[in-house]
Amino acid sequence: MKEIAISAQKVSKRFKLYKDIIMDPIKEHLFFWRKEDFYQEFLAVKDVSFEIQKGQIVGIIGPNGAGKTTLLKMIAGLLDVDNGNIDVYGKITALLTLGLGFHLEFTGRENIFYGGLLLGMSKREILKKMSGIIEFAEIGDYIDRPLRTYSSGMRARLVFATSMSIDPDILLVDEALATGDSYFVQKCSKRIGEMCGSGATILYVSHNMWHIQQICHRALLMDRGEILADGEPTSVVSRYHRLVFEKEGKDPLVMENQELKMVSGTGDVVLTDIRLKDKDGRETTVFHAGDIMNIEMHYQSLNKDIHEVNLFVGFLSCKDFSYVGEINTVEYVEPNHHETKTETIKIPERGLISVKIEPLLLLNNHYALWVIFYEKGMGHVYYSEYKNISPFFVAKSSNPSLKGDALCWLPATITVID
Amino acid sequence: MVFKTIFSIFENRELIWEMAFRDLKGTNKGALLGFLWVGISPLIQVAAYVIIVSLIFRVKLNSNAGPFDYALYVLSGMIPWQVMTRSISEAPMLIRSNTEIVKQVIYPIETLPLTNLLVGSFGGLVNFIVFLLFFLIIGHVRWTLIFLPLPIFFLLLFILGISWIFSVTGVILKDLREMVTVILMLMVYFSPVLINDSMVGKSIWQIIMLNPLSHIIISFRDVFWGSFHFWSWAIFLFMSIAVFLLGHLVITKAKRIINEYI
Numbered sequence: 214m215k216e217i218a219i220s221a222q223k224v225s226k227r228f229k230l231y232k233d234i235i236m237d238p239i240k241e242h243l244f245f246w247r248k249e250d251f252y253q254e255f256l257a258v259k260d261v262s263f264e265i266q267k268g269q270i271v272g273i274i275g276p277n278g279a280g281k282t283t284l285l286k287m288i289a290g291l292l293d294v295d296n297g298n299i300d301v302y303g304k305i306t307a308l309l310t311l312g313l314g315f316h317l318e319f320t321g322r323e324n325i326f327y328g329g330l331l332l333g334m335s336k337r338e339i340l341k342k343m344s345g346i347i348e349f350a351e352i353g354d355y356i357d358r359p360l361r362t363y364s365s366g367m368r369a370r371l372v373f374a375t376s377m378s379i380d381p382d383i384l385l386v387d388e389a390l391a392t393g394d395s396y397f398v399q400k401c402s403k404r405i406g407e408m409c410g411s412g413a414t415i416l417y418v419s420h421n422m423w424h425i426q427q428i429c430h431r432a433l434l435m436d437r438g439e440i441l442a443d444g445e446p447t448s449v450v451s452r453y454h455r456l457v458f459e460k461e462g463k464d465p466l467v468m469e470n471q472e473l474k475m476v477s478g479t480g481d482v483v484l485t486d487i488r489l490k491d492k493d494g495r496e497t498t499v500f501h502a503g504d505i506m507n508i509e510m511h512y513q514s515l516n517k518d519i520h521e522v523n524l525f526v527g528f529l530s531c532k533d534f535s536y537v538g539e540i541n542t543v544e545y546v547e548p549n550h551h552e553t554k555t556e557t558i559k560i561p562e563r564g565l566i567s568v569k570i571e572p573l574l575l576l577n578n579h580y581a582l583w584v585i586f587y588e589k590g591m592g593h594v595y596y597s598e599y600k601n602i603s604p605f606f607v608a609k610s611s612n613p614s615l616k617g618d619a620l621c622w623l624p625a626t627i628t629v630i631d
Numbered sequence: 632m633v634f635k636t637i638f639s640i641f642e643n644r645e646l647i648w649e650m651a652f653r654d655l656k657g658t659n660k661g662a663l664l665g666f667l668w669v670g671i672s673p674l675i676q677v678a679a680y681v682i683i684v685s686l687i688f689r690v691k692l693n694s695n696a697g698p699f700d701y702a703l704y705v706l707s708g709m710i711p712w713q714v715m716t717r718s719i720s721e722a723p724m725l726i727r728s729n730t731e732i733v734k735q736v737i738y739p740i741e742t743l744p745l746t747n748l749l750v751g752s753f754g755g756l757v758n759f760i761v762f763l764l765f766f767l768i769i770g771h772v773r774w775t776l777i778f779l780p781l782p783i784f785f786l787l788l789f790i791l792g793i794s795w796i797f798s799v800t801g802v803i804l805k806d807l808r809e810m811v812t813v814i815l816m817l818m819v820y821f822s823p824v825l826i827n828d829s830m831v832g833k834s835i836w837q838i839i840m841l842n843p844l845s846h847i848i849i850s851f852r853d854v855f856w857g858s859f860h861f862w863s864w865a866i867f868l869f870m871s872i873a874v875f876l877l878g879h880l881v882i883t884k885a886k887r888i889i890n891e892y893i
Contacts, residue, residue: 291735
């Protein structure tokens with residue numbers, strides 16, 4: 214059996230929300246027989262149990278308000294546990310925020326010193342690490358100038374370098390790595406890997422799913438104070454995405470957005486409904502890379518006769534709204550044919566168009582559709598255009614890719630010739 | 632329980648010291664004379680006081696006292712008074728102005744009053760040395776001066792205790808600091824800092840004796856001037872220990888829940 218670093222048994226945390234932060238706590242004690250009148254209870258963490266082995270990097274993910282930070286603070290000893298028990302074996306350091314104790318008038322060196330003190334290091338320890346920190350931060354001669362003369366990038370690096378210099382037995386990180394330029398984030402991830410290699414246990418709260426999959430050995434999914442999933446990061450992350458989608462689906466605001474609203478066009482051909490279906494014909498918003506995706510579009514045309522139109526379906530990444538793929542009747546690839554095809558579609562007054570994508574080669578991201586019906590020929594009159602409709606998520610398939618996430622897979626034939 | 636806290640203070644002595652130093656550095660950084668101001672202003676303050684009172688107004692303690700006696704008499708009460716009031720009036724802000732630190736790292740909040748006291752004492756220390764030099768030059772040396780650590784120790788207990796109480800109360804009661812500042816400012820007139828019993832009527836002196844802080848001043852003066860007031864010492868000692876224990880109770884209780892209120 215492996216050594217345990219953190220063990221939590223049936224941990225709960227209740228917050229009292231007071232309307233009047235000054236008078237209500239006083240009234241609560243004065244009128245103790247009806248104290249429930251003065252606050253509302255809010256259960257931030259419910260009956261959570263888990264064990265974390267030494268040397269593991271564990272990611273905690275979940276929507277906002279899931280209780281992740283509360284849990285970290287309880288482990289750190291910053292918040293009291295109401296019910297249950299948390300045992301921590303080893304020296305613990307919490308990086309809940311960055312740049313604590315930094316002062317604009319102090320030099321880089323002084324800031325490293327005081328920042329380090331607040332992280333729980335001793336004076337000797339900091340002085341010993343000083344040169345290493347300065348080197349890691351890549352600040353150069355600026356180290357003896359006041360912090361206010363630094364560029365924001367230099368400040369960020371100094372803060373990171375200071376935070377990363379600790380060697381705790383157990384490290385709690387809350388979103389802290391989410392900022393900063395990517396080069397530095399890489400460096401920090403590496404450092405976290407090193408810490409872990411030297412036997413440290415790391416608990417890492419993040420909204421960056423890519424990071425979680427990259428550096429964690431295990432992930433916990435929390436929602437409304439409970440642990441919904443616990444296990445291998447890739448599967449927990451895809452469970453998280455499903456959860457977010459379920460939530461969005463239930464959210465009336467999002468439903469309203471999903472109402473098909475034309476952004477431009479004459480209205481000659483309009484969509485009346487759009488649905489995404491999986492290979493078994495079930496409606497879904499979550500796919501796996503390599504799955505079959507079927508886009509079913511119900512339309513209505515003003516033209517009573519059969520009408521020839523062009524159809525365009527674009528794929529937008531919800532992360533940065535970049536335009537990552539398209540299917541266009543002017544030129545598209547049909548599977549099993551080795552050439553591109555140009556063919557308008559002939560549609561009656563109303564009906565259903567099915568766009569079957571087999572296989573779906575997009576990877577690990579949220580996407581939305583961009584649909585345009587437009588005139589045959591060169592005029593490019595739009596009959597109707599829809600943007601950001603029918604959002605869906607593509608989860609990474611079970612085999613993790615080597616280097617982060619590409620946008621898509623490319624179909625290929627691999628042969629060894631002699 | 633109390634020993635645990637005392638041990639925590641001992642263990643964190645480096646942190647206390649460095650944080651006090653940081654505070655001083657932070658407020659004086661960028662100023663031309665920087666750090667020197669911590670010493671310069673009290674030095675000028677003491678010198679000005681002695682010169683104005685003794686040489687210009689020629690106030691005398693009593694008919695057969697020397698020209699500097701009144702100034703020294705006042706200073707022997709004023710220096711501990713200033714150290715004490717400065718610490719106490721800052722106490723309500725201790726946790727509030729360090730919210731970020733208290734919330735985000737495991738910071739020993741019980742050490743905050745000591746850091747604050749150190750910051751406030753640098754000036755007081757300079758004052759005290761200047762005062763002592765005057766005192767020795769005038770030739771008022773009393774053997775009772777060897778007991779000086781005693782009132783300092785009990786004043787420390789008192790300041791710690793009351794700072795713990797105020798720092799926690801100040802989190803909830805936002806105007807505590809203003810209240811404390813005003814009360815302490817008025818209290819100096821209901822204390823023997825500026826006067827002695829021969830300068831005011833009996834009934835007024837009795838009112839002054841009702842002020843618990845008066846006894847702290849009287850005890851300090853006993854050490855300097857070689858007198859002894861039994862009841863003042865008794866009240867001072869009892870009050871310091873009581874306030875210290877009460878403060879300790881408050882801070883240990885609050886330490887576990889303070890994070891939910893800030």
